[in-house]
Amino acid sequence: MPGQSAPRRDTAVRGVILDFYGTLVRLVDPLPPSHRSLFLRRGLAEAADRWGDQWAVGPREGEQHAVHSTSERTYRAWELDRLRRRALACGVPEPAAGPLAADLDRAMKDLRLALFDDVPAALAALRARGLTVAVCSNWFWDLDRAVEDVGLAGLVDVAVTSARAGARKPHPLIYRTVLAECGLRPEQALFVGDMWEPDVAGPLAYGMRAVHLRRPDRVVAGAAPPLPDGAARIASLTALSALV
Template identity: 65%
Template structure:
């Protein structure tokens, strides 16, 4: 396998949630309980999916990503508009929005067991290791909390970049941060469009991680040219061997 100084793959960039970490109990509080404690049970029922208020896949939001204050203000403004549309009185909005914002970010994360070993082996091969994720402003903090910040060279999150996968800007940013052309970057992730189709369109190669215990149990789509599939992160290592789908002489 070529190192960062050669002509082959120089960096392996991985998605974060669903690829390296998963959510574990205790789970974030359900928004309906937050509404109900405030005497707003009916409005809580109108809210719908508590996660759907976030920015959409592929959304560009550069104007809101100037700094953490601007980004958090934008996050809370979205919650405020949604709550107001559900009939929450004006005098209740600020307290409710602050609690909803905190609850949505109160996720407890745990590494998949194979992650530290795989990241270590990638770096032993002389490869840059990157993280590229649609995440809150605190991606670096979450990496440190998971204990893998010392195994990662480049971190690119949507909040600070100003665009969410599969927007081209986020892939361009991670390639630039790696100091490599897109063709020397291998992207690994569990989500089909953000982690496979998006990187391929950006000129990268892609590996679809389709774990058997994934939260969303959909069938894996047929692989396009330039992509491979694994069922555990440890399956990435054989792909990087000479003749493997992502290694020298491979078809990827």
Template identity: 70%
Template structure:
């Protein structure tokens, strides 16, 4: 079997979790603006972004274009909920700010795991369905020094499990699919998607996960782990030679 030469991690739920203070609810934004009835029709504030697997290449040509697309999505949904035309721009801007006011912290096993993989000479990468500023979120939680490649869906032009985002991260790492292990907590985006690309996959099911429910059955050659320490057991030592990641200069999909 081909040796694993790089490990690609999901971000939220895998390396980081949300902590207090939590983002203001969208319902509270509507109420403050006197738009309670429209807010009641709005629904789940976490479902307003692009869908998993969605491709948006034209919208990802620049940060300005992507932000404009995000705001237009919010305006379109707000209009459908009955928000008056004169309120749309201000409401969309406030909702966009609210949903991105996320405070994150690392899980306890992250830094040791990533540092250990790098000491063994493996490429360590991040691939996430996230906003444009994933690189800044990575820096805020103190991971910039432990990642060779960082790819966000906003810049890649597609969300996991679309093949485009996986090709972007593999190209950035200089890896063939069979040389990569993908680790993440979401079954479709982080397991089925990588497996379909020819990567190996580990489904992370933490005891302290934020999402309730039963773990899906493991199939397709994937494995299930309960913590990141187990990743070290899933990779073999690569042959001697220079690291294939590019450090800060080798980042893909981030500024």
């Protein structure tokens, strides 16, 4: 395939670790309510203007939050407190900030997801070759439930979410966690995903090989970064089995 370079072959791949959203699943209708609509419902137009992009209000890429990931209860409390404090900073009155944060949290997690068409066959082919298949995602606490809900429970051996690992890709902690749960060394793993830093640059820096998935209908704006040693680029997961 043009633009593709072969991953290193010095050590056999024993496991494939895949990103979740944008790689295995996509959003489908009905979409969750916009954050702006939740502000406007309370007459908070000015605060809504200050709130900004609803997809950029969670933890940052690469953020470590292990102190908040000791339990589901602790993590969920931290999620709500982050939203409440941000709402206060945007001018939401104190009495409204808590209830608004709860509504925003529900909206962020009220996601209808569907598999990309190429996913079931691609994962089945990996499993048929005896490879460990894992999902590693910057996601909420219940990634395992999301994996099951979309019908992947029988095709995925390990699911690691940033919420439980205590750090978001590309922080090394989440890669260390997923590799440990898979029983793999970095050089035995191939990481696959659609985002450059969390799914390609981060895994490469940790010693894994990486595959940049660049679906033609979901290409991130701008030119794709040049492929470094140990990386490949594909347009569909159907091409994945040829790389392992």
